[in-house]
Amino acid sequence: MKEDYSKISPTAVFCARMRAKQDIPFAKEIVELIDTKFKDSVEDLPDYGDTLTSKSDFIPFIEGRYYSLNDALKNMKNVFILELASGLSPRSLNFLKKDVIYLDTDLKNLIEVKKKIFQEIIKKSNLDRSNLFFMEANPLEEKDIDSVGLFYQNQRENKQLIVIHEGLLMYFNREEKKKFMENIKKLFEKYAPNGLLMTTDLSRTTKKENSKKGQENIRDKIATAIKNDFDYFDSEEEAKQFVSECGFKLEILANKKVIEELIAKKGLEKNKVQILETAKEYRVWKIRLA
Numbered sequence: 195m196k197e198d199y200s201k202i203s204p205t206a207v208f209c210a211r212m213r214a215k216q217d218i219p220f221a222k223e224i225v226e227l228i229d230t231k232f233k234d235s236v237e238d239l240p241d242y243g244d245t246l247t248s249k250s251d252f253i254p255f256i257e258g259r260y261y262s263l264n265d266a267l268k269n270m271k272n273v274f275i276l277e278l279a280s281g282l283s284p285r286s287l288n289f290l291k292k293d294v295i296y297l298d299t300d301l302k303n304l305i306e307v308k309k310k311i312f313q314e315i316i317k318k319s320n321l322d323r324s325n326l327f328f329m330e331a332n333p334l335e336e337k338d339i340d341s342v343g344l345f346y347q348n349q350r351e352n353k354q355l356i357v358i359h360e361g362l363l364m365y366f367n368r369e370e371k372k373k374f375m376e377n378i379k380k381l382f383e384k385y386a387p388n389g390l391l392m393t394t395d396l397s398r399t400t401k402k403e404n405s406k407k408g409q410e411n412i413r414d415k416i417a418t419a420i421k422n423d424f425d426y427f428d429s430e431e432e433a434k435q436f437v438s439e440c441g442f443k444l445e446i447l448a449n450k451k452v453i454e455e456l457i458a459k460k461g462l463e464k465n466k467v468q469i470l471e472t473a474k475e476y477r478v479w480k481i482r483l484a
C-alpha cells in the first residue's frame with residue numbers, strides 16, 4: 195500500500211504556531227486564519243503539552259532554522275526557488291521580489307489551504323503576487339518531480355533553480371531519503387544541471403540515550419500523534435557519506451552570524467554558547483550534482 199504522507203501534515207500547524215510566537219513577518223496572520231476561517235480545513239496536533247506557553251531563554255529550533263535558511267537565500271539574485279513541503283511557512287511571502295520566482299509546494303490538501311490563506315493575506319496587505327505560484331508536489335513521486343521540472347522549464351527566464359526545504363527528511367526512513375535524493379538528481383540532470391538543493395535537515399543526528407533533550411522537545415508527542423518515527427543519521431559523517439553516495443557534492447554553511455544577531459535582538463547573551471551549539475543542528479547544507 196502507498197504511504198499516506200498527509201498524516202505528517204499536522205506538523206505544519208505545529209511549525210506555524212511556533213513561528214507565530216516569534217516576531218516573524220506574516221506568521222501571526224497565518225495562525226489567526228488557521229484558527230478562524232480555515233479551522234475546519236487543517237488538521238492540528240492533538241497535544242502541544244506546554245510547548246506553546248513556555249518562556250524559553252533559547253532560540254526555538256523552528257525559528258533558528260527558518261532564519262538560517264533565509265540567510266542562505268538572502269543574497270541570491272535572479273533565482274527560481276522551489277520550496278518542497280513548505281507547510282504553512284511564510285517564507286514565500288517574505289521573498290516576493292522582482293527577480294525571484296517562487297514555487298511553493300506541499301501535499302494536495304495542505305497546499306490548497308495555504309493558497310487560500312495566502313490569497314487573503316496578499317489581498318489585505320496589498321502585495322504583488324505575480325511571481326508566486328502554488329503546486330501540489332510529493333518529491334518521492336517521479337511524476338511530481340517532472341511536473342515541477344516542466345514548470346521550471348517554462349517559467350525560468352534563465353533563473354538558477356534553488357530547491358529548498360526544512361523539516362522534511364527526518365520524517366522519511368532511509369529508503370525514502372534515498373528516493374528523495376534520486377529524484378532531486380533526476381530533476382537536476384533533466385531540467386537544471388546547475389541547480390542547488392539547500393536543506394536544514396541533515397545536521398541533526400540521533401541523540402544518544404543519555405543526552406539532554408532540546409528546550410522545545412515535543413518530538414515524542416509528535417511521533418505518537420502522527421504515527422511516524424523520526425529518522426536521523428547517527429553522525430554528520432554518515433550523512434555526508436549518504437549525500438556523496440547519492441551522486442552529489444556538498445558544503446555546510448555556517449549560521450553563527452545570523453544566530454548571533456538573533457541572540458542580540460532577543461537579549462539572550464547569557465545562553466549564547468549553548469544556543470550556538472544547538473544552532474549547529476539546523477545549519478544549511480548546500481548540495482549540487484558531483
Ligand SMILES: C[S@@+](CC[C@H](N)C(=O)[O-])C[C@H]1O[C@@H](n2cnc3c(N)ncnc32)[C@H](O)[C@@H]1O
Pocket residue numbers: 199200202203204205206209210278279280281282283300301304331332333334359360361362365
Ligand atoms: C514539519 S512540517 C514542515 C513544514 C514547513 N517546511 C515548515 O517549516 O513550517 C512537514 C511538512 O512536510 C509535508 N510532507 C510530508 N511528507 C511529504 C511528502 N511526501 N511530500 C511533500 N510534502 C510532505 C507535510 O505536509 C508538512 O507540511
